[in-house]
Amino acid sequence: MSRLLILGSANVDHVMSFEYLPTIGQTLMSQDYRIEQGGKGANQAVAVARLCSPSTRVDFICHLGNDVMAHDMCHNWKLDGIQTDGVSKIQGQSTGSALIFIGKNGENSIGVAPGANDNLTVTALLEHQDLINRADWLLTQLESPTPTVIEALKLVKQRGGSTILNPAPAKSIGTEIYKWVDIITPNETEAEAITGIAVDDEDSAAFAAQMIHSHGPGIVIITLGARGAYVSSPEFSGLIPAPRVMAVDTVAAGDTFNGALLVGLSNQLTLVDAVTFANKAAAITVTRQGAQRSIPYRDDLIC
Template identity: 55%
Template sequence: MSTLLVIGSANADHVLTFNELPKAGQTLISQQYRFELGGKGANQAVAAARLSNTQQKVSLISALGDDSNAAIMRKSWAADGIDLNGCYEFKDHSTGTAMIFVNQHGENSIGVVPGANALLSVMHIQQQQNLFTQANYMLIQLETPLDSVREALSLAKQHGCTTILNPAPAATLSHDILCLIDIITPNETEAFALTGIEVIDQESASKAADYLHDQGVNIVIITLGSKGAYFSEKGQGQHIPTPVVSAIDTVAAGDTFNGALMVALDDGKSLKNAVEFANKASSITVTRNGAQSSIPYRIELT
């Protein structure tokens, strides 16, 4: 059996929908409120678990509070078959929380309170070395402390595990982190934060990818929303379009892409086919409301 390791945040999402997103100083009445399970790490673990084959096992390292939200999360993740032995629970702390505003076009604005996510330390990562020794791929994001992200990338490399960083939320990263990354998956905003290059077309995407290659990253995949994704390996790039759909909610689209990408690569798919698989999965996610509730199952992609 192949093990896929996801490390990252878990959030209780409070979602409000509007015709248009509120502007600074503006108060709008929401059309709908929903409670959802989210957080980039948890979303990506759920995507990987739902899209995996019968020979793949997904493990999650995450940090939760000791509240009712944590219990709801554990029950939901277990139902998706995720190994939760790496999930910590911190007493007297709340589980991470996100406030999400979504407009009629499926666009969103998100504010996050880290809660227990901020407590996932280097020590906690080191305590889970057995998961690194078993894993073929490790997927991580930037909603947990950067020192812990660096330690996870380093441990994964030591154990011969292919590392995937989804650099979200957008941040500038130093060379000592970038050189530990095998595959990086920024969107346009995140690519600009990493490289200083504004991605507006294939030529600028290629320049941003070349910058990251020079920093030691083997494979760069820049997600472009409804325009698909641009991937580059060893300086050879290609744009892959995404299926045309009517998007209603883009929350968790990028997370679905990342979880699907890891599954497909571990399946033995070529990079091009893996990106196509990930595009297809995320194109389903945007046609549904919610975070983890919107993520498709493998059978839906056949």
């Protein structure tokens, strides 16, 4: 049985839809408003759980507030098959929240208040040493405190597991983290934050990938939205196109991609096939509204 571990954030998403995204100083009337369950870590954990085989164990380490939304999140995660031994509810803290603006073409702007996510310290992480020790793979992001992310990657890597870092949201994290990363999956904005190279086509993606390799990761996958993903690895280098679809909401697309990538690789797919699988899963997600409710199930990709 494969054991897949996700470390990351969980947020309550407050979503507003607009004809177009407001500019600085502009006030627009939202076409609708809804509350969703989200957070990069939680979205990726849901994607993994929905897309993996029944014999796979999916563990999630995160911090929630001690509130109603935290109870609802845990209930829904269990329904998806996520093990919640690593989920802690922190007294006196609110569950993280995000304000999401969505334009008519699916583009979005997001602001995050971390809440209890910021209490996932290294000390708190080590309370889940058993989950870390048994993980075959770790998938994590940057909505948790950076020292905690580094420690988790280091512990899994040192005991022979494999690691994937989705360096989102883009922020300065130094270079120490990369020596514990097998696979890194930035989008264009995040790749530019790491390298200083504006990524807007296949050539610039290849250039940025080579710079990222110099920091340590052996496999670099730069996601390029509707165009697909640029892969740079000893096995294959080049663009793997995404299916063409009509996007209505791109909020959880990257998270679905990362979760599906982990599932594909843990199922022993080749890197190219795993990225192709991840592209297909993300393409389904963008045709649906919402964060976790837009993430497909395994049968959606098989049919």
